[in-house]
Amino acid sequence: MSRIHSGPIAVRALEIFDVAARLGSFTAAGAELGITQSAVSRQIADLEARLDVQLFARSGPNLSLTPKGRELAAGVGQGFQQIATSLAKIRTPTEHIVTLSMLPSVAAKWFSPRLGDFVRHHGDIDLRISVGRHLVDFRAEHIDAAIRYGRGDWPFLNATLLAKEEVFPVCTPEYATRNSLCVPKDLAGATLLHTDILDDWSAWFRAAHISVEVPSRLPRMEDDNAVLQAALSGQGVALGRSVLVADDLAAGRLVAPYEMRIPASYDYWFVYPAEKVPTPALQEVKRWVVNSFDKLAGN
Incomplete structure (x- = not known):
């Protein structure tokens, strides 16, 4: 040469x-x-x-x-x-900034109720939440880490499992009483709220070994937060994802009329680029997120 x-x-x-x-x-x-x-x-x-x-x-x-x-x-x-x-x-003040991406439903139903806890324990960290449904481009969008919902097989990312999830019907106590939701087949007379998750009503009914015709023309919402809000407003029964409905169940705002649950196709993961050297602030955010999901699961 x-x-x-x-x-x-x-x-x-x-x-x-x-x-x-x-x-x-x-x-x-x-x-x-x-x-x-x-x-x-x-x-x-x-x-x-x-x-x-x-x-x-x-x-x-x-x-x-x-x-x-x-x-x-x-x-x-x-x-x-x-x-x-x-x-x-030689950490500069900017290294106290951590930008964390997550789904709108996760931001509303999981992070927002825990904002005060984060501030109490990590008030020196400037945590910025980026909300969106797309897979972020970490470098182009200046994102440090993300809470993703998937199978954890993203290339070039360091992925830590946060929680597995289950899917099951949820509604308000009043709706369950008003519609006499005693056994799964009673859902045939209820309004079933639809979202775009893989584990839908048909999958739940198959697992429950019952035959219920699922209406196809009801409004379908792509955001889990929207469908859960409809359930909280007494509009019908939603398929709740265990992580997103945990606080509402604990507070009694929602109930799960049946014990039957199916495992979700996806799990929650904490991810960041594999080549990234995490700052102390990012390490603290990750530790807090992991601990918060553990508490949610009762670990």
């Missing part, structure tokens, strides 16, 4: 090389860094030209580090780790 470039090597090029070396794939590196595979390839080619060294051996779709590449990867990885450690030691 002949040298065709000269001059200083950009830190960005070394960052891209570090990610590509760690993941063993230009495509995966591009996905983690938020750039295209071709942009990664160009940066690596430019770095190899500047160093006059081949860093990766390419054989069709396979990619591996050369001996020189492994040597550079070890040094660059150690260097970035030292930089991260140094930055952590």
